[in-house]
Amino acid sequence: MSSTGRVFTEAEKARMERNRIKALHLRQAKLVAHPYQKKNVNSADGEESVIKVQGTKYIDSGGGFLLEQPVISTNGQAITAGKEISDSNTEAAKVLNDALSIPVTFEECLDCGDAFVESYLFSNFGHAVCDKCRDQDGRHALITRTEAKAEYLLKDCDFDRREPPLRYISRKNPHNVRWGEMKLYLLLQVERRAMEVWGSEEELSRQHELLEEKREVTKVKKYNKQMKQLRMEMRSSLFTKETKSTHEHEFGADTYNEEDDNYTHTCLKCPYTETYEKM
Known part of the structure; x- marks a missing residue:
């Protein structure tokens, strides 16, 4: 019977006894003396806690690691169990x-x-x-591939196929992490590659001017095309309104047909002709 007055069944008493014995054994297994003492004696049974692994004896330190068991030789010197220097130690050395x-x-x-x-x-x-001479905001700044192509008029082959290919580092896009990674190049190397392609800064400036002129011509052509399309749409709408407007015929004098015994008159504004009989 417990302190609360509850009566335990036989099955519960048996389970409690098994748990008590198991806890006692676990406690005795952990009571190992310090491995660096002269004798490693277990306080529970007075024997050393020794584990044998692949023919080599180890002492359980009780702290989560194993120590090789020292063995006393015939001349009184302590040697390590097993080989004095293992093959693995030799290879590591x-x-x-x-x-x-x-x-x-x-x-x-x-x-x-x-x-x-x-x-x-x-x-x-x-x-x-060296790192102390790095000017990350000036000569040693980084530039993206898109900016380098726009500013120095370089193509993809100038980055990847022209020897030696320009080295870069990849970084996440700060505008949207779902976009592809940015390729950052060293500005100094990009400028050097631009000089290899165009020869001089004057030629690069001239190419910029030519590109700007082509853009202006393209803008003018696009504007003229849009205006032409707009004029055609406006004229088409006027023509449609004019044709859909109501036309009233103005007939001239009647002409009598003796053979058919009917009359015919023609519109004065259009070639429409109407034939009818008078009652």
Whole structure:
């Protein structure tokens, strides 16, 4: 009977006893002494908590990791269980030595002349300028592909097929994230590519003027076409009104036909002729 006066059934008592025994075993399994003491003795049964994995014995530290069990050799020295140096450790040491022996390549900054290993412009665009000399609002500003094509009159082949292809970085479109990613190019490299295509700034300016003249001619042609279409629509509406207006015939003198014994008269405004009989 519980403190509240409830009477437990036999099944409930059996389940409570099983849970108590299970909790006691779990508690005894976790009571492991500190692994760095002289002896790793379990407070519950007085034995070391040792786990054997693939022939190697490990000590359960109780903190979520395992330690290799030290073994005392015949000469009194402690050695690691298993091989003194495993193959994996040897391979890791070789990789570390190879990594340390790789020579470091230094680049010389085009602006200040200092040596550097890595920078934003060199990593993304191959332009050898260190981070402290980067002018992100001036010479080293970024420009989109659309703006570069409009301002420097470049084509897609000038970006991708002309050697060497211009390097770029991709960024989300700030106007709408659902649109495609923007391609950002280094302004300095775009200007250099424009000079390769057009030869000089004067030629680029002349091409801009020619393009502006073509746009003006296109605007005039489009305007004239729209005006012509409007005039045709207006004339068509006037013609339709004129033809739909009511016409009253004005007949001239009657002419008598003796053979048919009828009369005929013709409209004075149109070629309409009417034949009739008089009663």
